[in-house]
Amino acid sequence: MTQAAPAPVEWLFLDHETPPESLAAWLADVLPHCAWSCHVVVAGHDPGAGLLRTIIDHLRREPLVVAHLHQVFDGAWLESAESLDRMMTAASGFQGHAYRERCGSRLVALPILKAPGLDVERQIESARDLAEHLAKPSLLLREPPPETVAADAAALGLRLYLGGPGAVNDLEILTAGHVIDSTIDRMAEGRPVLGPCRPHLVVARGRVHACARQWALGVSLATHEARAPIEWTPDIRLCSGCVADAVAGSTATMAANLRRGDGRTLALRVGAALAEAGDTGPAAVLAKVAAELSDSNLQRAEAHIQEGLCRLAEGQLAAAEAAFIGAAGLGAEPGDVAYHRAKVQVAWRDDIEALDRYAEALELGTELVADTDLHLEMALSHVRLEEWAEAREHLCLAGDPSTAIEFNLGVCDLNEGRAMEALSHFDGALSLSPPLEDLGRIRFFRGYCLKELARFDEAVIDLERAIRLETAELAHHNLLGFCLFKLGRHAEAATCFTRAVELDPSSAIDWANLGVNLERLGNIDRAAAMYRRALSLDQGIEFAIAGLERIAPIT
Amino acid sequence: MQVLLVDIHPHSDPVTPISLANLAAVLRREGHPTELLSISSGRPASPAGLRRALSELAPKLVGFTAYQRNLSQVRAVARMARQASPGCRTLIGGPQAVFLPDRALAELQEIDIVCHGEGELVIREAVRAIDEDALDRPIPGATTRQDGDGWLRGAAPSPPEDLDAYPSPWLDSILDPADWEESILLTSRGCPHHCSFCVTPAAFGTSIRAHSVERVLDDISAVASRGSGRLWFADPNFSYDADRVAAILDGIARRGIKVEMWIETRADMLTPDLLRMLHRAGAHTVALGLESAVPAVLARTGKAVDPEAIGTAARTALAAGLDVELFSQYGLPGETVDDALATLAFVRSCGVAVRGNSNAQQMQLYFGSSLLRNPEAHGIRPLRGDLPPYLAPGDEFETDWMCRADMDRVRAAWTAASVDGGKRIVS
Secondary structure: OOOOOOOOEEEEEEOOOOOHHHHHHHHHHHHHHEEEEEEEEEOOOOOOOHHHHHHHHHHHHOOOOEEEEEEEEEOOHHHHHHHHHHHHHHOHHHHHHHHHOOOOOOEEEOOEEEOOOOOHHHHHHHHHHHHHHOOOOEEEEOOOOOHHHHHHHHHHOOEEEEOOOOOOOHHHHHHHHHHHHHHHHHHHOOOOOOOOOOOEEEEEOOEEEOOHHHHHHOOOOEEOOOOOOOOOOOOHHHHHHHHHHHHHOOHHHHHHOOOHHHHHHHHHHHHHHHHHOOOHHHHHHHHHHHHHOOOOHHHHHHHHHHHHHHHHHHOOHHHHHHHHHHHHHOOOOHHHHHHHHHHHHHHOOOHHHHHHHHHHHHHHOOOOOOHHHHHHHHHHHHHHOOOHHHHHHHHOOOOOOOHHHHHHHHHHHHHOOOHHHHHHHHHHHHHOOOOHHHHHHHHHHHHHHHHHOOOHHHHHHHHHHHHHHOOOOHHHHHHHHHHHHHOOOHHHHHHHHHHHHHHOOOOHHHHHHHHHHHHHOOOHHHHHHHHHHHHHHOOOOHHHHHHHHHHOOOO | OOEEEEEEEOOOOOOOOHHHHHHHHHHHHOOOOEEEEEEEOOOOOOHHHHHHHHHHHOOOEEEEEOOHHHHHHHHHHHHHHHHHOOOOEEEEEOHHHHOOOHHHHHHOOOOOEEEOOOHHHHHHHHHHHHHOOOOOOOOEOEEEEOOOOOEEEEOOOOOOOEHHHOOOOOOOOOOOHHHOOOEEEOOEEOOOOOOOOOOHHHHHOOOOEEOOHHHHHHHHHHHHHOOOOEEEEOOOOOOOOHHHHHHHHHHHHHHOOOOEEEEEOOHHHOOHHHHHHHHHHOEEEEEEEEEOOOHHHHHHHOOOOOHHHHHHHHHHHHHOOOEEEEEEEEOOOOOOHHHHHHHHHHHHHOOOOOOHHHOOEEOOEOOOOHHHHOHHHHOEEEOOOOOOOOOOOEOOEEEOOOOHHHHHHHHHHHHHHOOOOOOOOOO
């Protein structure tokens, strides 16, 4: 397929602080590079001035183009109507032709009314009159309207723009609306919700910005006096934050437009995408937005659960626990809540409490995880509590053999002194193609079993493999050093313990082990130094005391 | 000779340009570099970008698929092409061109050639004529602008019975399934029925010509190899031969092709066996042509279907786990508002969700339909007397049974019942 050009700009947002005449000249240069169906949003200019003439000239030159003019009219509806009338009269030539050709309007007037002096009811009334006579407007409000007024506006099909918490001017409100609309489009089209908006430029205070976010950050492409065509080059790394902020600030707008359901879905979907990307902090904020836009307790419960999961991922355990308890109070599935709360307890390292919650989830039932998985989680808690018999009991109920089950059965057996049985389970774990990240631990424990069985030669092979997979694990170096010592391979053992004390210089036992091996290698002075270092950290290491006494006469 | 084929959808997302791709496949086989350009609201282009692309490509022929809804944009891009690539000729084909009245040609000054016949045959001859600077001889199946206001019409060529004579745009990599949300296959042409609102029999004939089952399966394999794996068949009458449908479905399963299919079928074909085969082959939705639930209205259109049989088929398919769409329209000859609302009630009573293609649309009056040849005889009154001759009335008509306000009322009832705001997928 031939591509006509890079994605052209579809939306232009123009402020009221750029000199109108020079802005019109800039627009004349830019419009031919915009999409054939383009939108020009103008905050605060007189539509009778140069901008409108520029757009009309463009439409006369380019029969392909359809321009949507979103002009903010600041004042009473009568003046707006007169301005609009002038606008449509100026465009009547090609509009008539467009009608004859059945291609719809070529200049689509979509006025945005802003009349802060009028109460909201009067503004709606004005909008109704304007819609009947000329074109259906939107309303730009500073305060959320009463519910009845919002219902009237919705019945008329009027869109209401509302400033978010931080919006200070019209353009901010309108660009935030664009971010929301683009995100809803992406969601409807099944595209990633955290992607870039429909291509747009923002011109504010004489500077051109590649997108709303770059404008907010003060990053501009050029001044409006630059004449070269500007290609849309957004920094997509900014999109996540931009979308998150826009959705977080959209609560009042969504409610005012009677789109609470859409707003809630949007907040949940964007929140989920953020959480998946690891941005669980902003995701938790959006879960709160979803809760605010929820219409039923069950919806609120769903939002609370999402918030709890985000807080849990953030390590904000008290907030996570509060969110899950809140969800329970709103009718969330008790089994689900118990499961999530168990996870909080695990993160708190309170396995006793976690076991209670897991047992509750098991009893009440949850669709989040299978019962077998719950048994595995409970087994892991028992393992951490060193309750080997109970752990084994749950492992036996944890379903088909898996790496995790075999491994933990091995750990239980090993800790209960059944090294042969443990070895068999670790072999079982290895036979189930464990993931690479688990392989080091399994090799280590297999080596441990072999050490217990005094099969040091074999243990060394497993432990060397474990170290290749997990080079910074102190215990691996320690155990390998021990086995090598038992085999009389003192130089290699010394290397292991040297590495161990490099990893943890406070490990008294490894200093002492290093001393023993150096002593066996005849390096008495260094051995004595190692014993002393060990005893300086832990005065109770008997073999270090004995070693030092043994070699003291020599040194 | 460099050729550019342009597909324009001004009010919708891009749609796989299967017909233009068929032409591109023919031209590329003949050694003519041919590009496809898709412009739509979901794949926008700027005037400057289009001019640059046209100027860089410098095509000697730019062809368009012309519809009632995109003719204005087609004309604008045709003018651009002539300016950007001196000597470039322009051609229109597609539904609006096939039956374009001769009196319309004088107004379409930016168009040089109008294709009335089978596109693959016409484009080949058109390219040859341009290459040989011989546009003063008739092109079979086309009308060609001559100096001054003269036009030359070539006799319609005889299209091949076996569509496998044409190369495949999927197998020849003219189209890449990864470029499209859904791929489209056109496996047969023509329709033996004579529904008064439809132009297909007049355009493609009343006998059906088709690709072989093996060729269709090869195309489906190519589509499934990349992209979304979602496809639909744009045939006017895909299910004309139950054995062929069964062979295609069986072949998909036999070859282990993984696709998700939307498939239009006939009510009488939806047997338990076929439902099983549809499931196995990856069909998720079956669409049935209902048009109206009122037998007397259907009888006037010449469409011989039994609404009750369609209802039974729809319920059977839904029970079997398939989604079902029912095509219907309102504003048909003899149809009152109550009849139209009865169709809506019927669709809902079948358990079919009013969304996607199950959103009814007003009947359209296009060139080539028997209704437009003599609308008064069917109780139809076009509303606009100022339409340019290259545009058909479309939906701007009233009938003896429904005025404009009635049409609006029915439209509003469908929109209110719709769960997606009335967004139809297949036009």
